[in-house]
Amino acid sequence: MSTPSPAAGPPTGPVRVALVGTGNIARFHAEALRSLPEQAEIVAAVDVDTEALSAFRSRFAVPAGYTDLTEMLDRERPELVHVCTPPGLHRSQVEACLGAGASVLVEKPPALSLAEAEKMAAAEGGERGPWMATVFQHRFGSGARRVRALAEAGVLGRPLVAACHTTWFRPQEYFDVPWRGRWETEGGGPTMGHGIHQMDLLLSLLGEWTEVSAVARRQARDIETEDVSLARVDFAGGAVASVVNSLVSPQEESRIRIDFERATVELVHLYGYGDDNWRITPAPGYEDEVTAAWEGGEWGTDSGHRAQVSQVLAALRGGTAPPVTSAESLRTMRLVAGVYASAFQGRPVTPADLGPESPFHTRMDGGGVRW
Incomplete structure (x- = not known):
């Protein structure tokens, strides 16, 4: 895995934003971004489904469209990428964005396992970014x-x-x-x-x-x-x-x-x-x-995406890590893993039981279906 590109400093104008995935959930992201024109500018969208991509671009006036994430990152150089794809794609896409120097706002669940989430967090750029935030808009x-x-x-x-x-x-x-x-x-x-x-x-x-x-x-x-x-x-x-x-x-x-x-x-x-x-x-x-x-x-303020997106944009423009941080999302993911570990093992589970030695650290089902 490559080291993230050095952060160029906080955006001086509206944050350049790209969206990956143009399905139903991406609509909420685009609507939130479009409602904040002084804070954000949508520069591109990515989807392997060209018809869905075209319809999304037309609806939200997105200037550029790509079917390849790497190409988009190389050509558009966004400062923030909203990852709105199915969970199984999140890790590779988030790491690609971080590696290109773009911060990420990823839909829930951020990863398929604690191990994946920890590796994604490790790909962040440290105090100067880029950073990964998870969509948990009900907090806001x-x-x-x-x-x-x-x-x-x-x-x-x-x-x-x-x-x-x-x-x-x-x-x-x-x-x-x-x-x-x-x-x-x-x-x-x-x-x-x-x-x-x-x-x-x-x-x-x-x-x-x-x-x-x-x-x-x-x-x-x-x-x-x-x-x-x-x-x-x-x-x-x-x-x-x-x-x-x-x-x-x-x-x-x-x-x-x-x-x-x-x-x-x-x-x-x-x-x-x-x-x-x-x-x-x-x-x-x-x-x-x-x-x-x-x-x-x-x-x-209601609990829609706009409430969190506005705070993510404000944090990036201020040069600080956006909410919800990788550490905070890991706490929530750890509780999810704890529910599965307890249910399939038939015993109480603590956070300390979910370290790298646990089968529930690498897979939420512990490595095999228990039905």
Whole structure:
């Protein structure tokens, strides 16, 4: 692997951005970038599907199109690349971009395994970049930022009990796409590819996890991976959480609830939230203090891609590593690996159990399907 090209310093104007992959998720990236014209300029798109590439370029007025990533990097010299391809392609594409001196914003999950994610992080350029950030946009809505601010200020007291449930529905036809539902190309089922957003948000609110005990099942779908997982997760701060990830739930919902000493905070939504999706219930005796702090907090930003993209662009223009850093995304990936390791080994798992000697470090299924 080549050493990343030396960083040329922070962009002096709008960040030159390229997108790799022009499928449905790339649309959200392009819309976010187009809404920030003073911060970003889309210079190119890459896709092996020439029809999809042409349609994407036309829709978003992208000046250049390529079917080869290396050629695009060499000719366009983007400062940031949004990687919006299936998970099995992420590592090679991210490393190619970093090697060419471009920072990367990669869709979730960033890699198929902890080992891959660590190698991608090792390809970063250090303090001056280029850097890799992962799309975990739910951290950036004003509701989540308000909860973190109140928790850090001590207004809510200690977190005690939490629930993090991603209960969605995907029919069997959804998995007819060849790369879906397979360990080799998707890395896992709903724990890896769907509930990871909610799990990342939970970790951003509660901090380091210390132990997980889990089960995984194939309840209804004919796939290699699980379609359901359930876990108990312990946190360093003393909280304990139930985590459910499902693709067999006809009534779809994404829910996080945290019972702090002085209030219950609850988020109920589906694929993204606004301020109206949050609710706070103060404990008796704390109504005035908690309500005043809640109403006086940050408001007005939903959890769409724009919230994170704007912060990524601002960080790059300021010469600093963009959020969510590789270290932070590794913490979330480590919890995903912990769920699988616990489920397939039938025992509690800690972060220390997931080092290079663990089979779950190199593959989320531990090297073989356990059904």
